[in-house]
Amino acid sequence: MKLALIGYGKVARAFARLLEKKRASYPFRIVGAHTLRHGTAIDPKGLAADPVFGPPVASVEEFLDRTRAEVALELTTLNPESGEPAISHIRAAFARGQHVITSNKGPVAFAYAELRDEAARAGVMFRHEAAVMDGTPVFNLVRNNLPGVEIKGFAGALNSTSKVVVQSMLKGRSFEEGVEDARALGVAEADASFDTEGWDSAAKAAALANVLMDARLTPHAVDRRGIGRLTPERLALLKASGKTVVLVSRARRTPAGVKLRVRAEVLPADDLLAAMYGTSNLLILDTDLMGEIGVFTLQPGLKQTAYGLFSDLVDIARG
Numbered sequence: 538m539k540l541a542l543i544g545y546g547k548v549a550r551a552f553a554r555l556l557e558k559k560r561a562s563y564p565f566r567i568v569g570a571h572t573l574r575h576g577t578a579i580d581p582k583g584l585a586a587d588p589v590f591g592p593p594v595a596s597v598e599e600f601l602d603r604t605r606a607e608v609a610l611e612l613t614t615l616n617p618e619s620g621e622p623a624i625s626h627i628r629a630a631f632a633r634g635q636h637v638i639t640s641n642k643g644p645v646a647f648a649y650a651e652l653r654d655e656a657a658r659a660g661v662m663f664r665h666e667a668a669v670m671d672g673t674p675v676f677n678l679v680r681n682n683l684p685g686v687e688i689k690g691f692a693g694a695l696n697s698t699s700k701v702v703v704q705s706m707l708k709g710r711s712f713e714e715g716v717e718d719a720r721a722l723g724v725a726e727a728d729a730s731f732d733t734e735g736w737d738s739a740a741k742a743a744a745l746a747n748v749l750m751d752a753r754l755t756p757h758a759v760d761r762r763g764i765g766r767l768t769p770e771r772l773a774l775l776k777a778s779g780k781t782v783v784l785v786s787r788a789r790r791t792p793a794g795v796k797l798r799v800r801a802e803v804l805p806a807d808d809l810l811a812a813m814y815g816t817s818n819l820l821i822l823d824t825d826l827m828g829e830i831g832v833f834t835l836q837p838g839l840k841q842t843a844y845g846l847f848s849d850l851v852d853i854a855r856g
């Protein structure tokens with residue numbers, strides 16, 4: 538199967554390395570990579586993992602026309618305000634009869650229902666396992682392993698930076714030092730308030746709810762409050778009474794539709810949601826037929842995100 542990659546940054550490179558490793562059993566071939574500033578590389582025989590980029594083609598549409606791949610991977614930077622231009626990139630691939638896989642949560646958080654329906658009309662698949670939990674099976678888990686189950690809600694500890702900041706403050710460091718610790722670990726966004734004020738958690742909540750609960754909401758609809766007002770002193774008091782704070786994304790189905798909330802919640806220190814540290818993430822699904830069922834990954838990184846893309850690709854190849 539021929540693949541066209543829109544965006545060739547950290548995730549794309551990790552994905553290319555994974556394909557290299559699995560080449561003997563899975564003959565997928567990256568035939569094109571297109572970036573914003575580094576140019577475009579196209580080779581129908583397959584690109585090297587570290588391709589040489591030439592001048593950029595004029596548009597993503599032209600890139601997709603020239604690569605003639607069966608699958609387009611949308612791996613560009615997240616736009617947390619609107620999900621664009623990634624949404625348009627995905628539509629351009631659908632219009633050319635190409636399946637799409639993305640690790641970008643923007644399109645799933647802002648336009649999932651439309652994209653799902655457009656993919657169905659075009660007779661192609663739209664997959665996004667790596668977009669929310671770094672490749673941990675959640676969308677594929679529900680689709681493939683929980684047939685007939687209704688998701689009534691969920692609770693997740695999904696943001697790495699906020700966990701690192703709280704854990705640093707529990708050791709007596711200041712909020713700002715906690716943010717520095719998250720930066721040193723490479724998990725904080727350039728603007729760390731995107732994490733600490735709950736925007737990342739809100740985007741993840743919207744993406745999960747749109748896919749698993751057909752919520753048709755955007756991150757702007759999330760009732761959101763981050764950890765920005767927490768202090769080491771307040772955390773020390775909570776710790777003394779066996780409690781801690783976790784930035785939690787929650788969804789629940791109500792008669793008025795799906796409600797989404799992100800809050801710095803005070804929880805018992807031994808609560809399951811408080812068990813995650815660093816980049817580890819956890820999601821508990823509340824279901825009608827299986828009660829509460831959850832997934833977690835310990836300290837995921839680029840390897841796991843690359844696997845999320847690969848698992849979608851194998852799923853598509855199997856038809």
Ligand SMILES: NC(=O)c1ccc[n+]([C@@H]2O[C@H](COP(=O)([O-])OP(=O)(O)OC[C@H]3O[C@@H](n4cnc5c(N)ncnc54)[C@H](OP(=O)(O)O)[C@@H]3O)[C@@H](O)[C@H]2O)c1
Nearest residue numbers: 544545546547548572573574575612613614615640641842
């Ligand atoms: N890094 C992670 O651990 C991780 C985990 C899960 C999900 N994600 C998501 O996966 C996506 C990629 O992440 P990353 O870490 O690989 O990002 P990255 O290293 O910043 O790479 C982004 C790539 O997208 C390209 N790009 C940006 N805007 C573009 C446009 N309009 N047209 C064409 N190319 C464009 C950039 O081009 P230039 O090279 O020219 O700048 C770059 O090659 C993001 O949406 C991110 O949120 C990342």
